[in-house]
Amino acid sequence: MTKPQTRIQARNSDVILDAALDVFSQHGFRGATLDQIADVAGLSKPNLLYYFPSKEAVHSALLGQLLCNWLDPLRAMNPDGEPMVEIMAYVRRKLELSRDFPRESRLFANEMLQGAPRMRAVIEGDLKTLVDEKAAVLQLWMDQGRIARLPPVHLIFSIWAMTQHYADFDVQVRAVLGAGHDPFTEAGEFLETLFTKLLAPQPI
Template structure:
């Protein structure tokens, strides 16, 4: 092996890191960063605390690792807005993707929300270097679509905030949603249809312009 080359982790090491991160995701999403402990993560992973510390320096490193992995996934639906696509279907597909993430990645959503509520102390560099330029780019795109008459004009920034708020509610407040909805099995489909209708009525232009 060349000097300085990193040794490839064994299958056991890879498996244990994955177990720790999955356990930590469960613990952080349930208790938040401040309420989570290494003992809880170790118990959830079925490993000893010293074993956890063999792979990670501590709770903060585990949390940052999870957040770093999450950011790419979290931004993918926004990246997917196609400048050459049909504007209203593009926005509605973005809404559908965000509903799907709330359904399929509820723990990740709560992890992200918890970090933001605390003031984003560990993820702020990602927000500034990754999210902000993408947000500005896509809001400018939506603004151009509105200026061209393809969408009813609203503030693109607050439109995106509204999509985030309404879709992620179903993950971040799942306990409340579960209490208030009698048929939780139908909740995902109902939520998607409702939000698609809501944003269609908000954005559909009175006099659509041809592209």
Template sequence: MVSSRPQTRIQKRNRAAILEAALEVFSLHGFRGATLDQIAHTAGLSKPNLLYYFPSKDAVHGALLSALMDNWLEPLEALKPDGEPIGEIVAYVLRKLEMARVLPKESRLFANEIVQGAPRIMDQIEGPLRDLVDEKARIISGWAREGRIAALDPHHLIFSIWATTQHYADFDAQVRGILSPEGDSHFEQAAEFLEQMYRAALSPK
């Protein structure tokens, strides 16, 4: 393993190459299907060289998930209680959709972990993620009580946002197979649709 001393430029480059390769391999094969040999080959390094930086497959996977959870919390953290309610929620939807566009491998890595029962990040789901979701759910409930948005279950509203945005990363092949888009043009169409749908659903009756 790398010592606690500052890493050299080459060490930083190799570590980054390993994590990038691991993201590719894990997002395609899941944790169980991925091997250190595949990761090393994709990174252009030998397996012993990889083991210098990460002692096990679990260690590589853990480093990826730790960084991923930080990214995953940011869009929801940005939802502010003093903003215009529908605008705040729609902005969150669009932030999540943009993450699906620019971080599809990260989304699939997360989905693979959840499908397996989240054995490596359940403590984070039951801790920081749940705390954040509960906090934002209270804000959304407050807006509903004030009559500023429709009375919708806030937790299931958030779950629906995850489902409708991360779908474009996790089921990318299916979406592209049906739509045959030019590049990422379908994300613009999805953004228009999702904004229209959520504004209609959230508007007070």
């Protein structure tokens, strides 16, 4: 049975994970080193290794936290709710994740660009199962004529692409928009207009 961490141990673990998130999101798994993580955390490398025995262990801990956060917005889509309300709430939740957790989004993007070697089992398991479940809900709403008929999985893909872009390409977004713009407020207004028009049921 694993002993619970003391308050100091829990704090140091959090400091290490926060530092690792900075390093991994900037350099990817291959480019990151334990020395870099220890330096950002303000700890010695031996101290870091007391908490995490390897770079892989730190990365796995981060990915585990990330997947919980990443899947929660889609889990929250209520099949008994009003379709347009539920879809737009999902879009807003994903955009808020990009605004509030940009490093996590870039960590996920880096993992995908490398072929998901440390997440393949999860994306082929839990993630696919959840997407299939929610795609079936979207398909039912389409069959009922409550939203426009579109390929439901590709609708989910488009929501991911249009919201995570603002985290993964933050520098580009802000450079193109220029000073004085709030990209997330403007994106929220634009995406609501876009998806409302796209998903409006066609008259019979």
